[in-house]
Amino acid sequence: MILASGATCDAIQRPHIQLCGDSTILMTFSAIRTDAFVVVEVDGEAADACGDEVVIALDRGFVADIDADLRSGSWHLCPELRGILSDMRVRRPAGRLDRLYIQAKATELACRTAELLTAGALTPSSGSRDLSEFDARRVVRARDLIHQRFAEDLTLHGIARACGLNRSLLSRGFRLMFGKSVAQYLAHTRLDAARRLLVTSDLVISSVGHACGYSNNAAFTRAFGRRFGVPPSVTRRQVHLPPCPALSER
Structure with a gap:
């Protein structure tokens, strides 16, 4: 299934439901597969799609009306959305009430x-x-676990066991879904948190590293420099620089 904003009928070659303004067009589509995906394309920005999908095209006004921050991407089609699609599929647009029903379901x-x-x-x-x-849900759970517990002594084995995956599948899934290894993602999460602490707190630098999962201050300083191009001490000094006199007089 594709949910698109800013698309037109001419631009779509697959079976689709077009919802633009007051018009709704229903074309025949096959049964919804259990492994189907919902692909969101916002403002004409293409998103990855494959297979025999249903396309739902929304004009920009509709997206603005529902006040949603829709971004291009791809998600597994959950049972709830599959149920709505099934309701639409079994209802044939024979009369006005049928067409109104289908439009309501599309909305x-x-x-x-x-x-x-x-x-x-x-x-x-x-x-x-x-x-x-x-x-995929378990790989997402592993990512969420990293965000929640990055300050702890996390290991690939421990994360995999906590999420019900073997290490090989977790490693492969993480690279597929997030473009990084588990170790890289964990390091970036820790360092991003450390940078926020340097900017927003008065903790000494060694305490910042420790609070973000680094037991060795030298290792923290090296990793921070590789990530941001400057050591933690420089980031801290930049935050506490006095205002420029020329700017403060304006």
Whole structure:
């Protein structure tokens, strides 16, 4: 299924539902596969798509009306959205009431998709089409665990066990979905958190490193320099520089 904003009928070659202004067009599409995806294309920005999808095209005004921060990407089609699509598929547009029903369901589908995306309730599938939804959800759980517990002594084995995956599948899935190894993602998460602490707190630099999972201050300083191009001490000094007199007089 493709949910698109700023698309036109001429630009879409696959079976689709077009919802632009007051017009709705229903074309025949096949049964919804259990391994289907919801692909969001916003303002004409193409997103990865494959297979036999249903296309739902929304004009920009609709996206503005529902006040949703829709961004291009790909997600596994959850049972709730698949149910809405099934309701639309079995209803044939024989009369005006049927067409109104289908249009209402298309609107429900778009709004519910936006709500689920905003809530982070859909499982990303970008780069993970070789993963089942079951495995993709666990890779996402591993990412969330890193964000929640990055200050702890995390290991690949421990993360994999906590998320119900073997190390090989976790490593492969992480690269497919997030473009980084687990170790790289963990390091970047720690260092980004350390930079925020340097900017927003008065903790001494060694305490900042320790609070973000680094037991060795020298290792923290080297990693920080590789990530941001300057050592932690420079970042701290830049934050506390006095204002420029010429600017403060303006």
